[in-house]
Amino acid sequence: MQTLNRREFLRAAMLAGCGWPFARYLHAARPPSSCVVVGAGLSGLAAAHHLAKRGWKVTVLEARDRPGGRVSSYRFKQAPELVCEMGGEWIGKDQHHILDLCTEMNVTLEPHAFRLWLLLSGQLKSPGWQFSEPARTGWKKFAAAYKHYGPQEFRRLDNYDWYAWLRKIGFTEDDLRIREIIDSTDIGESMRDASALVEAESYAGSDYMNPDDTDEMDYHVKGGNSRLVDAVIARLPAGTVRLNSPVTGIFERSGMVTMATAQGKFTADACIFAAPSSVIPSIHFDPPLPPAKLEAAEQLEYGRIMKTQVLCSKRFWPAENFALMSDETSHEYFHTTQGQAGPMGILCSYAIGDKADVLAAEDEAGRREQMVRDLLAISPDAANAVVTTHSKAWQNDPWVHGAYAVYHPGQWLTLRPLLQRPHGKVLFAGEHLSEDSQGFMDGAVGTGVAAAKALLG
Numbered sequence: 001m002q003t004l005n006r007r008e009f010l011r012a013a014m015l016a017g018c019g020w021p022f023a024r025y026l027h028a029a030r031p032p033s034s035c036v037v038v039g040a041g042l043s044g045l046a047a048a049h050h051l052a053k054r055g056w057k058v059t060v061l062e063a064r065d066r067p068g069g070r071v072s073s074y075r076f077k078q079a080p081e082l083v084c085e086m087g088g089e090w091i092g093k094d095q096h097h098i099l100d101l102c103t104e105m106n107v108t109l110e111p112h113a114f115r116l117w118l119l120l121s122g123q124l125k126s127p128g129w130q131f132s133e134p135a136r137t138g139w140k141k142f143a144a145a146y147k148h149y150g151p152q153e154f155r156r157l158d159n160y161d162w163y164a165w166l167r168k169i170g171f172t173e174d175d176l177r178i179r180e181i182i183d184s185t186d187i188g189e190s191m192r193d194a195s196a197l198v199e200a201e202s203y204a205g206s207d208y209m210n211p212d213d214t215d216e217m218d219y220h221v222k223g224g225n226s227r228l229v230d231a232v233i234a235r236l237p238a239g240t241v242r243l244n245s246p247v248t249g250i251f252e253r254s255g256m257v258t259m260a261t262a263q264g265k266f267t268a269d270a271c272i273f274a275a276p277s278s279v280i281p282s283i284h285f286d287p288p289l290p291p292a293k294l295e296a297a298e299q300l301e302y303g304r305i306m307k308t309q310v311l312c313s314k315r316f317w318p319a320e321n322f323a324l325m326s327d328e329t330s331h332e333y334f335h336t337t338q339g340q341a342g343p344m345g346i347l348c349s350y351a352i353g354d355k356a357d358v359l360a361a362e363d364e365a366g367r368r369e370q371m372v373r374d375l376l377a378i379s380p381d382a383a384n385a386v387v388t389t390h391s392k393a394w395q396n397d398p399w400v401h402g403a404y405a406v407y408h409p410g411q412w413l414t415l416r417p418l419l420q421r422p423h424g425k426v427l428f429a430g431e432h433l434s435e436d437s438q439g440f441m442d443g444a445v446g447t448g449v450a451a452a453k454a455l456l457g
Ligand SMILES: Cc1cc2nc3c(=O)[nH]c(=O)nc-3n(C[C@H](O)[C@H](O)[C@H](O)COP(=O)(O)OP(=O)(O)OC[C@H]3O[C@@H](n4cnc5c(N)ncnc54)[C@H](O)[C@@H]3O)c2cc1C
Pocket: 038, 039, 040, 041, 042, 043, 044, 061, 062, 063, 064, 067, 068, 069, 070, 071, 086, 087, 088, 089, 090, 091, 245, 246, 247, 248, 274, 275, 276, 279, 283, 305, 307, 394, 399, 400, 402, 403, 404, 429, 430, 431, 432, 439, 440, 441, 442, 444
């Protein structure tokens, strides 16, 4: 039997589902040349840049009072020389969509990889700890077999959650406890909530059993990831991006698309909708979206993630490239200002799921206390070194309702093709639709460029 790799399989499934709606432009009396992009995140900005370079008139409508969406660099006023990220952090060495954009925008990357300490039941383990032998053997066997999987196996995997699948292939309860802490930081929720197909695709080619594997956590934009956002906007014609402009309605009439905002209406030949699918139900589409697409938007969830940046007067942790996975409420810590000039430094706590909700329910003082309590396991110096904290609970963000899309078991092969499908002259882009980099800034850029290319024909 001839087997398809997962990408070929998904592409075939998607094309079967959606046809090629923009072929009609080939026969249009006037070639299309204008587009309104909804959302000034990396996806919308990459799309706008691609079209503007080819002479299209583009307007980007953004709901927030700043561009960048889930990319947002932050500086404490007590230490303005240090930069940290409230949203997207790492860029991977294999993530060619965003790497190409960084090169084009002349943005410099710096190393941002970490070594992993482990804190379980109050016991701190230094890098070098290992998973069990049965887990390592089971993983090796699975990773080898996965290369030969075909459509039937992909469907079977999509119906498993990642936790159940790892248990099935030999992971012990102790391994699963650790994997849950680590993998949930990638997934954005518990690994019991994630499709095993999505996770297998993401991890099968990585050095999964090596706790120090960077797995696309390699770089960071020097000076902050928002520099990339600013660089793209600087290349767009002045006035292209309109802030404080939430789109409330999208109408198609006589071959043109009109976007309604409180600031007025914007009409163009086409629209690229590059906002998260979680906001789709709040937008009035006319003609209406097919019920299945609307339901898919309602069903796709975004993970609960809370980032708390902990500004410290000195770097009391054991190494510049320090990262810690723990069963404490702060969940993960990493030294986000590694490589930036000291002596002050910022540890970022990255809490997922229920832990993110627990921290979000606290005020900033309560979170600071929690962070100090957890950090005392690293060093007694934590008590005096913590200066202040700054947090963002993405699950409470009104323009995403979470951090990044989490495809539950069975949803990757069902929801994603529906969400991807164009609606008349509205194309969809964004991290959640990426085939090869879902959840990442890379996926946002890739889908934005792909939507622009589909318009260009
Ligand atoms: C805490 C956190 C950590 C992350 N870590 C990483 C990481 O390490 N590496 C990585 O690669 N990725 C990471 N990501 C994911 C990455 O940030 C996102 O995948 C990417 O930035 C999404 O870009 P986007 O353009 O698809 O969506 P967004 O950035 O969400 O852009 C969409 C824009 O649409 C706007 N919008 C919404 N509704 C409307 C409306 N009605 N009208 C007009 N505009 C609207 C929003 O305000 C937003 O600006 C992280 C994300 C979070 C939250």
